Amino acid sequence: MKAVHDLWPRGVISRRAGAPAAEVEVRRPATYEEVASLLRSGTRMIPFGGLSGVVGAVAPDAGQVALDLGGFDRILAIDEVELTVHVQAGVRGLDLEQALNARGLTLGHHPSSLPVATVGGLISTRSSGQESTRHGSIEDMVLGLTVALPDGTLARPRPGPRSAVGPALHQLLVGAEGGLGVVLDAVLRVHRQPEAVEGRGWLFADVEAGLAAVREIVQSGVRPLVLRLYDPEDTQFQGIAEPGCLLVAATAGEPEVARAEAAVVARAAAAARDLGPEPWERWRRHRYDLSAERMLDMLEPPGAYLDTIEIAAGWRILPEVYREVKSALTAGSSLALCHFSHAYPQGCCAYFTFAGSSTDEEQALAAYDRCWAETMRICLARGATISHHHGVGQARAAWARQELDGWWPVWEKVRAALDPGGVMNPKAVGGR
């Protein structure tokens, strides 16, 4: 028996304040049939991979079973002709990426948690990585899944690069947070590693000017490998002393394509100060520095609070949503940063970091909760999504229903139909 939980900062703070997590039985199946028979036993199963989730979706209560998928740790096949990989759910993202790199390939999925997160977790949280502007997010990579459904039946990947035989039902599991079944393996789309990468940094006068350039770049049809705009406070945090907003951009591909796309980026950034390649090189060196250990260290002192909230909005409302959320977080904490990445022709993700401390734990939790509630309220009022890539779990359970609106009963019915006995994770996507 042991306590099993993810890295939801509120959970970390609560445990620090004296509310320990429940001790539960942990099962680590070695075969798919074992998973199926565990599900048929009717006991509530909370699947987990790297436990790097940040929304409290892995938090089994007493009497429930934590299902460790770490035993499914094999890369089954890399197909260099069709550019696919067939990989089991427990494989860590970085191990997969390194195996692909050894063959000149890449998944193109680089969340900051890549060293820890597993394929099953990345799929189940609907994750998005640092190269999403070029390669898309996890839903764009998943061609097929092997899933153990709550009644113990196995559903296997469908054939072909695309299929019109009904809806892509496997996509229901992408973002289901362990609420609809257990992901056992996946067929994922991969890419050739780019021959050339051209990266540099620019300093914009303000967020509005930077966002206008990001929009121009993605709407021009260029798909940069990396495109990140930092607000003034986050720019200082990145080590740039001058006032302004840092844009880090890199284009990639065949050398002539990377160069041509870099020229389009430079044209969009004409009003900004060219900082040369150094900001890109520095970003690349530190791309995985935001580690779980660092986060836990920062949450160790009594009264400390810290979290990140990633939302997304269309271009028309994004600057306004940014300003309102930033001002709410600045009022509620001592550190409030924002960067924009995951840009689309239609809009962009805004990723906020806030931190503060209080003299007592109760006040720390209250201040933390206010930051969350204000951010969620602003997003729902303005028409932004309350999560771009971390998911719902417990962190957003109180607001998911409002965003899903008419889709909420659909989600509830899908869940009831697939899992009438309530075998799967009850804390997934808004709770059950």
Ligand SMILES: Cc1cc2nc3c(=O)[nH]c(=O)nc-3n(C[C@H](O)[C@H](O)[C@H](O)COP(=O)(O)OP(=O)(O)OC[C@H]3O[C@@H](n4cnc5c(N)ncnc54)[C@H](O)[C@@H]3O)c2cc1C
């Ligand atoms: C420092 C840090 C940086 C991060 N950066 C990013 C980022 O850049 N982008 C991003 O998207 N996220 C990021 N995250 C969040 C987190 O890493 C992702 O959500 C990741 O996808 C979780 O993977 P995991 O294997 O750790 O899953 P876990 O935390 O173990 O589980 C997450 C959810 O998936 C379910 N689950 C896990 N495995 C399975 C399975 N095989 N079948 C069914 N359900 C399953 C669990 O029940 C739970 O609901 C970051 C987290 C940290 C701590």
